[in-house]
Amino acid sequence: MTWTVNxxxxxxxxxxxxxxxxxxxxxxxxxxxxxxxxxxxxDHDFIPDFANIVIQMTQLEVMTNGYGxxxxxxxxxxxxxxxSRKISVNNGTYSFDQLVTAGxxxxxxxxxxxxxxxxxxxxxxxxxxxxxxAAYIHGTVSLALMRNTRFVATTSGRRxxxxxxAGDDNWDFNSSSIPNVVNAVVGTLLGPxxxxxxxxxxxKFTGAGRxxxxxx
Numbered sequence: 001m002t003w004t005v006n007x008x009x010x011x012x013x014x015x016x017x018x019x020x021x022x023x024x025x026x027x028x029x030x031x032x033x034x035x036x037x038x039x040x041x042x043d044h045d046f047i048p049d050f051a052n053i054v055i056q057m058t059q060l061e062v063m064t065n066g067y068g069x070x071x072x073x074x075x076x077x078x079x080x081x082x083x084s085r086k087i088s089v090n091n092g093t094y095s096f097d098q099l100v101t102a103g104x105x106x107x108x109x110x111x112x113x114x115x116x117x118x119x120x121x122x123x124x125x126x127x128x129x130x131x132x133x134a135a136y137i138h139g140t141v142s143l144a145l146m147r148n149t150r151f152v153a154t155t156s157g158r159r160x161x162x163x164x165x166a167g168d169d170n171w172d173f174n175s176s177s178i179p180n181v182v183n184a185v186v187g188t189l190l191g192p193x194x195x196x197x198x199x200x201x202x203x204k205f206t207g208a209g210r211x212x213x214x215x216x
Contacts, residue, residue, distance in 0.1 A: 002019045003034045005043065005046060009054075010053075012055050012056065014055060014057050014061075017061050017065040017127055018127075020057070020137060021130075021133045022133045022136045029171075030196055032047075032048020032196070033048060050197055050199075051198035052199060053201045053202065055203045057203070057205055058206055059165045059166060059205045059207050060208060060210055062166045064210055065127055065128045066128070067126060068124070068143055068166050068210070069125055069127055070125040071124065071143050073164070073214035076145055078099070078109040079151075082158060083214060083215070084216065085158065087099065087151075091154055092153060094151040094153075095147070095150060096110055096145055096147070110149075111143070112142065113140070113141075114140075115141060116135045118135070138203075141169060143166055143167070145162055146162075157215060160214045162213070162214070163209040163210070164209050164212055167205075168203065168204050169204075170200040170203060171201040172197070173195070
C-alpha cells in the first residue's frame with residue numbers, strides 16, 4: 001500500500017501515481033480516505049475533514065509515471081523559441097524570470113494548460129492509469145517549467161536545462177471544462193454512493209520535478 005497519512009495535518013501522501021484511480025478518489029469523497037471500510041487498509045481511527053481533503057504526490061512521480069511523462073522541453077514555446085534563436089540574447093545563462101524581466105518572455109510562457117478529455121491544442125498522456133481514470137480524476141491539467149530551469153547561450157549553440165513539473169490539481173465532481181449534462185452522467189455512473197465533500201479535493205505536487213535537457 002503506497003498511501004500514508006500525516007495525522008497532524010491530515011494530508012494523504014501517495015507514492016505511486018497508479019494508485020490514485022477513480023475508486024480511490026470516490027473513497028476520498030465518501031469516506032475521506034483512499035480505502036472504504038470494506039477494504040484492507042481502511043483506517044478506522046482517522047476522522048476526515050471533508051472541507052479540506054488534501055492528497056500529496058511528488059512532482060517526480062506525476063512527471064515520470066503520470067500525465068506529465070510525455071512532456072518534453074520543446075513542448076514549451078519559450079524553450080522552442082530559445083533553441084531556435086527566435087529569442088535573441090548574449091552568451092550566458094539565464095533563468096526564466098530574467099527572460100521575462102528583459103521582455104523576451106511573458107510569465108504565462110512557463111505554463112502549458114491542457115486536459116485529459118482528449119481535446120485541446122496539446123495532448124497529454126494518461127500515464128500509468130487508464131485514460132478514463134485520468135480524465136475522471138485529473139481532467140484539466142497544467143504543466144510548467146519550474147524555477148530551476150536555465151536557458152544557456154554559447155558561441156557553439158543553445159541549451160535548455162529544464163525542470164519539468166505539474167501545477168496543483170483539484171477534484172470536485174463538477175468540471176468547469178465539460179458540459180453540465182456530461183458532469184451529471186459521469187457523476188451518476190462513476191460517482192460515490194454517498195457524497196460527503198464540503199470542498200474540492202486538493203491534489204498537490206511537491207518536491208523537485210523531472211529534469212531534461214534540449215540542445216540546438
